[in-house]
Amino acid sequence: MPYSQEHKEKTRKKILNSARELFSKRGFDSVTVNEIMEACSLTRGAFYTHFSGKSNLYSEALKYSAMNSELTKKKPKNISSKQWLSQLLDAYLSVEHVRGEEPCPLAFLATDIVSRDKAAKDAYAEAYKKMNEIIMDYAGVDATCKEENIISLTSMIIGAVAISRTIDDRRSVENILQSCRQQTRLILGEI
Amino acid sequence: MPYSQEHKEKTRKKILNSARELFSKRGFDSVTVNEIMEACSLTRGAFYTHFSGKSNLYSEALKYSAMNSELTKKKPKNISSKQWLSQLLDAYLSVEHVRGEEPCPLAFLATDIVSRDKAAKDAYAEAYKKMNEIIMDYAGVDATCKEENIISLTSMIIGAVAISRTIDDRRSVENILQSCRQQTRLILGEI
DNA sequence: TTCTTTATATGATAAAGATCATATATAAAG
């Protein structure tokens, strides 16, 4: 048995990582398999021993992305849940996120998903659910009571990031993000 | 001079209308020129006397869409600005909008725009600005003072519609839309 | 009716890109 199992795993993850970034930034159609493979210094031939095809890679990359998202990081013990949540939301609503290499596919792929296959939609729905749960946990709402607030919050932050990406003018982007950061405080009842 | 000028204008509008609907629903790449033309009972050959190419059609359709959007409809005289705004927002945050034939490209194409050309981005930015202005007008805020509230409001409704389209389960969609309808009232200070 | 202009249709071209078939290289096992 040539090539250790770990080697294959590593390669798979390199592919997933390139795919995650490229797909998130440019959507399914604009990215080519070749391009993804070259981004991790491989050629397209190697691709098919790791994934059954492009769409398969897309949904796997989505899962992978959700699994390694910023939101899933553990809270440091020395700060409160609400403080931590504030930090997470500010990072989400930042220019660095909008323009950076760790894009949240929920925002970056919001409209791309609609034309994709069931596996991709399922992965997206799962990630969306998870985001709401994580935020609800940190916000510490009483179950049913204020779930709606969290749902409107996630719609807002996802919308804000998606819109920000369409806009070239940096000042406008700052303005959108700042407005929404402020609104998160209002929704969470911290002002 | 064969074919009246109005005939050409009519055809152009038919094409724009098919394009608007198809592009909004499925994005730039998934839609073919052929498909758009067949949707208005023409063949692809006729296309190039009306538009210089597919990307040109895309940006033109975006402008056309913004120009004929629900939001631009005139307010009936017998109701207040705030009442009218409430109606507009409820219609925007409805299943009919999410699943219907009059999609708002701001929500439906939020992430598709990123990979498009400058003309498309400009058209999108223009439509976005207009949406904010219209809502600000109806909400009657004092210029700079609460502009941020409106910006967070538009982020939320655009985000909500975009997310709703990714979700198959009708009950979940209703839940998202209802939560955001409620939040619009809070943001506009009506509760 | 005939002529002429231009919208529309049809057939051809060419490029892009996903996937497959085949060749090569690598490293573990003996």
Added chain:
DNA sequence: CTTTATATATGATCTTTATCATATAAAGAA
């Protein structure tokens, strides 16, 4: 060191689709 399974690379194929070139048809003008 040799063998061998499998990861990777290369070349070929096939489909899709935008766009172009050319033909046809429609309708206003004479």
